[in-house]
Amino acid sequence: MDRTSPQAEGPTAQEEADGSRRQSFVAGIKVGVGLAAAGFVLAVTFGAFARSEGWGILPPIVCSLIVFSGSAQFALATALAGGGGVPTAIVAAALINGRFIPMGVAVAGDLRGGRLRRALEGQAVVDGSWVAAHLGGGRFDRYKLFGATAVQWPAWVAGTALGVVVAPPESLVETLGLDVVFPAFFLLLLLDELRGSRAARVAAALGACVAAALVFWVPAGLALLGASAAALLGLRNGLVPRATRATKEGGGS
Known part of the structure; x- marks a missing residue:
């Protein structure tokens, strides 16, 4: 009589797959924490700049909730501040965010589900997460992508809210040397990619x-x-x- 209990057996293929996904997601969070810290500082600057240009309190926060792109949001705010008008500002932001088209095409093969689910998963494609999730050979770790973005988005929105409410002077970031934080994290990602x-x-x-x-x-x-x-x-x-x-x-x- 076989007295081997199910508990004595090794993990099933499904359990191993679940464990691998958790590890990838946690690895993404670890990378995302650093990116989120840098993004938070940049978001504070955006919030303060938007408030100084008369956006009020709610619009900058809503913009960060929906757009979630520092370069596009600054382009939008700068164009409006320069008197370019809403159409010009939208076009400027859209052109900058155009980089997400090839990035999305590159990662599309590693997303799962139907069109709606793949579209939702594609919202995790932001610069730092995309780079961190790259496995080489045109393949991406989707769970690492999700983990890295999961911490960046709330940090970006929170930073914007803080900047809107506190409205620190625009020169503060440069005075404290914080303007190099975000480029520094991207440099670290690049160096990691170059090694492999x-x-x-x-x-x-x-x-x-x-x-x-x-x-x-x-x-x-x-x-x-x-x-x-x-x-x-x-x-x-x-x-x-x-x-x-x-x-x-x-x-x-």
Whole structure:
């Protein structure tokens, strides 16, 4: 008679999968905490700036709840402050957020469910989370993506609310040296990517060369934008491994 109890058996495949998802989600939270701290500081600045431009209290907070993009929100606020009008401000913000189109396309293959669910999961695609969730070869860890965004969004909204209520002077962030916090976290993410990917190192080197060449002819911002063309290397270095993996998993059929 077999007296082996179910408790003595090892974890099932489902339990292992659940454990792996939890680990990925927690790993995302750990990355997201640092990004959230930097985002919080930036959000305070946005809240204070919007309040100083006459937005009132509620509109900046609602904007952060819905848009959740520092670059787009600052573009929106700056355009309105410059007298560009609402249509111009919306177009400026939309153009900046256009980067999420290729980012969403890249991660789409790793999302799950029907159209509505995939659209909801896609809301987790923000810059820092997208980079942190990248596994290489054009693949992404969706649970790490969710975990990293889960802490950033409330921090962004809370920072905006604090900035609106307290309204610190715009120079405070630069005075305390906090304006380098957000770029510093992105630099750490980049360094982590460079350590694990030869293609990333090649793209980074090429981007640096392009920026160094363009900076003599165009403003620094445009030079950096042009340098991003080096990321097109991912079209070759990312899609091919995915196709190769699918062939192997399918037994070559």
